[in-house]
Amino acid sequence: MASPMNDVITVSVPAMSGSVHVLRAVTTSVAARLPIPFDGIEDLRLAVDEACGWLLARGRSATAMTLRLRPLDDRLEAEVSIDAADGPWPPPDLEQSLPWRILSALVDTLSLNTDEGGPSILLTKRTLEPSRTT
């Protein structure tokens, strides 16, 4: 899909719960322009919400929260990160934890990166195959 949508979109907001709605809105807006079913868009939006809440809860000293959206041929990647981590990352029993369970149910793939710069959560949502869209 050679379109300007292949460019990466990056949005940074203050690391506060009050900013999450901006990231949600941008996610919806970008996802809606890709061949992603309505259900998928809603799930991705919920997932971004959940990922932000999780990162914020465990990163109280963070100042910035960043969303990076990368539309690819077969999927949309949404990566949420913060610039500091206070809680241990990865959290103990990561895969048993509630946020992880919620996120895995909402997106197609899910991974956690714990670089020294701060944790990031990578979510992907598959797009429909070109033949399946109208």
Place this chain on the structure above:
Amino acid sequence: MSSVERPIGSTDREVETELFKRLPDDAEARGRLVEMFLPLAEYLARRFDRRGEPLEDLVQVACVGLLNAIDRFDVERDVQFSTYAAVTIIGELKRHFRDKGWAIRVPRRLQEVGLRVNAVLPELSQELGRSPTVEEIAARCEASPEEILDAMEAVQAYSTTSLDSPVGEEGAAPIEGLGGDDPSLEILEGWASVAPAVKELPERGRRVLYLRFFRGLTQSEIAKEVGVSQMHVSRILSQTLSFLRGAVLEEGDPLREAEPHGADLDEP
């Protein structure tokens, strides 16, 4: 009467009192009072901005509050009018948001699109055998994708429906097998940690949560099963998840006190 030009808060009380004494018959006095306190009304209206309502509309509502305050104010009482007016205006603004459901607050065009989206979603899902894309919805609704997005956004932002809404609303199906002691909640360790909070959820929220995360149904499937629109399912889900985040926080570990931005959802 030179002091009527003064900013709010430093209004000359004598001028104020004199103007009030000329009420209710003196239209000019009333007009002057409105003028004097209009900045207060505008200021308060702005504090209710960002809720999706055009600011001019909010100023109108605030002005209604101001007029009511002027008519009801009793100069004999030992209260400054600005204090009394602020309380009345805020009351009017709050009532506006509480009472007037989205039918009044959403621009008509968006309401229409929203209604059409709700009607078209199940139709298209059936035809396509999957949830439709925004483009497909737009084509069917004869609206632009932007309008569809705006309508989706409006449903999320404007709705006064909260988690406390009665379960029966919109013909929700009766809850089956989802009592507070539902063993399935304890099956998954991660969820067990929020089981007490889950029990506090209104039944419909619990049911949607259960269908989405335990039975793995999609939002469209849940919409059909519960008997509400898909956008409503999405809204219930986001409210439910944020409720759980908050609830876990309250009883959470003491090292993480209440903080505005969320809760640690980990196992203690």
